[in-house]
Amino acid sequence: xxxxxxxxxxxxxxxxxxxxxxxxxxxxxxxxxxxxxxxxxxxxxxxxxxxxxxxxxxxxxxxxxxxxxxxxxxxxxxxxxxxxxxxxxxxxxxxxxxxxxxxxxxxxxxxxxxxxxxxxxxxxxxxxxxxxxxxxxxxxxxxxxxxxxxxxxxxxxxxxxxxxxxxxxxxxxxxxxxxxxxxxxxxxxxxxxxxxxxxxxxxxxxxxxxxxxxxxxxxxxxxxxxxxxxxxxxxxxxxxxxxxxxxxxxxxxxxxxxxxxxxxxxxxxxxxxxxxxxxxxxxxxxxxxxxxxxxxxxxxxxxxxxxxxxxxxxxxxxxxxxxxxxxxxxxxxxxxxxxxxxxxxxxxxxxxxxxxxxxxxxxxxxxxxxxxxxxxxxxxxxxxxxxxxxxxx
Numbered sequence: 066x067x068x069x070x071x072x073x074x075x076x077x078x079x080x081x082x083x084x085x086x087x088x089x090x091x092x093x094x095x096x097x098x099x100x101x102x103x104x105x106x107x108x109x110x111x112x113x114x115x116x117x118x119x120x121x122x123x124x125x126x127x128x129x130x131x132x133x134x135x136x137x138x139x140x141x142x143x144x145x146x147x148x149x150x151x152x153x154x155x156x157x158x159x160x161x162x163x164x165x166x167x168x169x170x171x172x173x174x175x176x177x178x179x180x181x182x183x184x185x186x187x188x189x190x191x192x193x194x195x196x197x198x199x200x201x202x203x204x205x206x207x208x209x210x211x212x213x214x215x216x217x218x219x220x221x222x223x224x225x226x227x228x229x230x231x232x233x234x235x236x237x238x239x240x241x242x243x244x245x246x247x248x249x250x251x252x253x254x255x256x257x258x259x260x261x262x263x264x265x266x267x268x269x270x271x272x273x274x275x276x277x278x279x280x281x282x283x284x285x286x287x288x289x290x291x292x293x294x295x296x297x298x299x300x301x302x303x304x305x306x307x308x309x310x311x312x313x314x315x316x317x318x319x320x321x322x323x324x325x326x327x328x329x330x331x332x333x334x335x336x337x338x339x340x341x342x343x344x345x346x347x348x349x350x351x352x353x354x355x356x357x358x359x360x361x362x363x364x365x366x367x368x369x370x371x372x373x374x375x376x377x378x379x380x381x382x383x384x385x386x387x388x389x390x391x392x393x394x395x396x397x398x399x400x401x402x403x404x405x406x407x408x409x410x411x412x413x414x415x416x417x418x419x420x421x422x423x424x425x426x427x428x429x430x431x432x433x434x435x436x437x438x439x440x441x442x443x444x445x446x447x448x449x450x451x452x453x454x455x456x457x458x
Contacts, residue, residue: 108357108366109301111155111189114349114376116305118416120190122444123383130191130382132389136226137375138199138217140233142174143181144361151185151359160188163197165220167213172202178360179232182367183375185358187230190379193386197226204233208241215248218259222252227385230378232262232371234283236276238323242284246324249290258398259291260377262370263344264317268425280319280425282343287321289330292398293343294373295436296350297418312421312428312435313351317370318344319426319434329400332407332432345402347418347436348373380443387447393454401453406431406438410449415439 115121148160203210263286270281286293296313321341355368388395418436426434
């Protein structure tokens, strides 16, 4: 599916960063192009993803996200029957989703598949976690739209939820975005880890016909208080272990000017300057090697960087539960991920993506502005978190 445009006001728009982008515009190395042509197009299952990213060992230890709650700020509705069908096929426990509407009263929503994919795959990765959806009524990047988004972020923070996923963005900051920046800073200070998809337009903030031809980063992915999630192309072995992984050609990434670089964003190879760079981490996004989702009464492929935000949020729920059982106080994700990335545990906590590009930027050894630190090796990342927390005062 192409990007879903929710509102157009010149270049001031909120856009879906999935479900997937046009396969014709995807750019990956020739080897991957050849291999992708031989794939089964039914999409990877939760069991395959759990094996590929080494989530399964946590399940064997009883870690399912129990005691954690994940919030999603969304722009479209879901059909409970789709969730039931997905859950039954994957052998998951029943979905229990709490819904809230901006302003407190229910309103009409489009059905576009984004919320469905977010809930299905967050539940697939962290089946023990509780799920809350907060619907936005105003999908325009205007003063009123930013205010509503900020109020919703504050609502999540005040609820006690400590994990938030968002899979949309605006081409430009526009007038009034500062209230969102302030709300995200409050969320981070309160201990909320916010995961945002980095976008499906490569080194541009959105489709050029809507966002122009200047390189940049969508907002709120570029905010200094969030974890931005880029995308990869993933190939598996017959035993579902990772065979190869490259940067997805449409993975959003680059300089988030004029947003300042947060103090925690430190890497040996970070590009010079004072501005924030995106993304921080990555996950499978290429729809040609995407995941199975049930939507509108049928199975289809899901992907885009909007898959990575809810999946990383679910992974964080697993890691939070693991740390809680070990009796550790848990900080927010941004600083902790960079501490781990810069530590000797890095090669054991992330799959470093070193091939592929998103237009202006090239994947490389260590952090890069296409895939960040890379994709998670979840059991090793959980261990690295515990080791890091053990050193904390």
